[in-house]
Amino acid sequence: MNGAVEFPLDLPELSFRAAGDSLVRRSVLPSGLRIVSEHVPGSRSLTIGYWVAVGSRDEEPGHFGSTHFLEHLLFKGTATRTALDIAIAFDSVGGEHNAMTAKEYTCYYAKVQDRDLPMAVEVLTDMLTSSLLDPIEFENERGVILEELAMADDDPSDVANERFFEAVMGHHPLGRPIGGSAETIRAATHAAVHEHYRANYRPQDLVVTVAGAVDHDVLVAAVTRAMALSGWDLNVSAPPVSRRSGVPATLAQGSPVSIVRRPLEQANILMGFPGLLATDDRRVTMSVLNSVFGGGMSSRLFQEVREKRGLAYSVYSFAPGYSDAGLFGMYAGCTPAKAGQVAELMLGELHRLAEHGVTAAEMTRAAGQLSGASALALEDSDTRMSRLGRSEITLGEFIDLDEALGRLAQVTADDVQNLAAELAAGPLSISAVGALDDDVFDAILPATVPS
Structure with a gap:
């Protein structure tokens, strides 16, 4: 095809x-x-x-x-x-x-x-x-x-x-x-x-x-x-239910900071912004951005937070998309005393990506990671069955591996940087669970939430 x-x-x-x-x-x-x-x-x-x-x-x-x-x-x-x-x-x-x-x-x-x-x-x-x-x-x-x-x-x-x-x-x-x-x-x-x-x-x-x-x-x-x-009557004529509207929803941010205090050894931190719809043409750009930023052991988050500083065991980014809204998030689990520092590092890496872009080497690694992961996933009939379901219910189109790789090859470093800048300009939301103080994230909030 x-x-x-x-x-x-x-x-x-x-x-x-x-x-x-x-x-x-x-x-x-x-x-x-x-x-x-x-x-x-x-x-x-x-x-x-x-x-x-x-x-x-x-x-x-x-x-x-x-x-x-x-x-x-x-x-x-x-x-x-x-x-x-x-x-x-x-x-x-x-x-x-x-x-x-x-x-x-x-x-x-x-x-x-x-x-x-x-x-x-x-x-x-x-x-x-x-x-x-x-x-x-x-x-x-x-x-x-x-x-x-x-x-x-x-x-x-x-x-x-x-x-x-x-x-x-x-x-x-x-x-x-x-x-x-x-x-x-x-x-x-x-x-x-x-x-x-x-x-x-x-x-x-x-x-x-x-x-x-x-x-x-x-x-x-x-x-x-x-x-x-x-007993279902298949002789009655009826059109399939319509797919959901792809008109972007207007999101009104909830509480910018939500801290659930619990006496735990680790703080679990999630922070991020509104993202892309499932049908947005830039979803493939988002995949590249996510790979570079927090999608593997060579990603910026993993290298900066875990490898260079030893501040977290688990750290990554993710970007789910739905019919009329989406989000882009970052996660880290760390000792409560380091929660503020880790949050600053994660947000700082996104701003650095938005301001200075990605390198040619990062683009090459991301393309290799995404193309390889896609090919390997399709060895499993579960993945193929799910792809058919999403194609029918959400996307309204079928995209095979060759087409997906072709779209991936069209993504440029400028595309990734522009999307990072768009995400970073959105309203920042933070949620965390652990033994944390009210002011733990104050250093990264003034530009978004009046103190």
């Missing part, structure tokens, strides 16, 4: 060859159900995902935490399968199955041998379409989720991360925790979660993606048959 391949919602069939001679096929059924596959030559296994384009950001008041709650409940049994039956189905063939709730989607997935595709389709379809949402299981799972949240609350890096999203995103729904809070989970009602299920789990909401040893025609027939047996 040459260039990205668009995924129009009104195109019934699409087929093309991608890098490595994989065959990508896509079917949009009259019901709005979308099925996308990538046949990878030489594969003996496959990964299948059932995607629903609803995440924590889509929850209304009274439903906070429902998406994550529902993800748990769909494993608890249907009219024809108990929770144990579901587990046995995959365990008995050496397969893996799980689910993930994100801010903008939910995915239920499995990895199996090619011969076990019919079983995986039958079980995952049954789970999605015919969950009992049993009231007793609902209460049992409430306890499980509260334990999961308690485990996360015991992890200072998780706490700092949640506070960081709140700080950067403010009251935007992306700033809310994916799993809800202990308060919202305790307040969740069976009726609210059931309503969330019925409103968002329909044929036109569903995307099925499979990568590996898959025959598309066999896949479509298996999904169609399983859906019909489940």
Whole structure:
């Protein structure tokens, strides 16, 4: 293929060859159900995902935490399968199955041998379409989720991360925790979660993606048959749900500094700025910037903070993007007495990048790191399956390895410097967990927050 391949919602069939001679096929059924596959030559296994384009950001008041709650409940049994039956189905063939709730989607997935595709389709379809949402299981799972949240609350890096999203995103729904809070989970009602299920789990909401040893025609027939047996009416004509708007949201910063005091040996520090949307053409530039700045052991953060000064064991940067907002963040874990110094170093490195740019050697290393990591990741059918899901739900286009590498080659040092300057000019947000004083970050705040 040459260039990205668009995924129009009104195109019934699409087929093309991608890098490595994989065959990508896509079917949009009259019901709005979308099925996308990538046949990878030489594969003996496959990964299948059932995607629903609803995440924590889509929850209304009274439903906070429902998406994550529902993800748990769909494993608890249907009219024809108990929770144990579901587990046995995959365990008995050496397969893996799980689910993930994100801010903008939910995915239920499995990895199996090619011969076990019919079983995986039958079980995952049954789970999605015919969950009992049993009231007793609902209460049992409430306890499980509260334990999961308690485990996360015991992890200072998780706490700092949640506070960081709140700080950067403010009251935007992306700033809310994916799993809800202990308060919202305790307040969740069976009726609210059931309503969330019925409103968002329909044929036109569903995307099925499979990568590996898959025959598309066999896949479509298996999904169609399983859906019909489940009671979903695929004969009713409906367009697929529209993709999210890519219009950038106006973010109102939350608290610029959020410190959670705990008697810990380390301080967990997150700091950063609003970033790029998932569909921004500069995402590849962001990847290069992130690689140079904090994406590996040769990155500036790792070298300056850990190697030269020994101030942290873990230090890195990250840059998640969503449909209408994104963020750019830096993380370090260090002794509380060094927290201010580490924060100054991290911010100083970003400003140095913005003012003086990157070297030719850094650009070469970043290109090598990103191209190699991309190629290695695609050895795994999980990655390919997820790429199909993101292409269909978020991007609206498919970008194969060759196209990705071509775009990477077009990024210049000026592009990276200009993006660094744009990020550094944004409102700085800091979150930290540990035994810290109120004024620990004052040295880097005056230009952003009046003292």
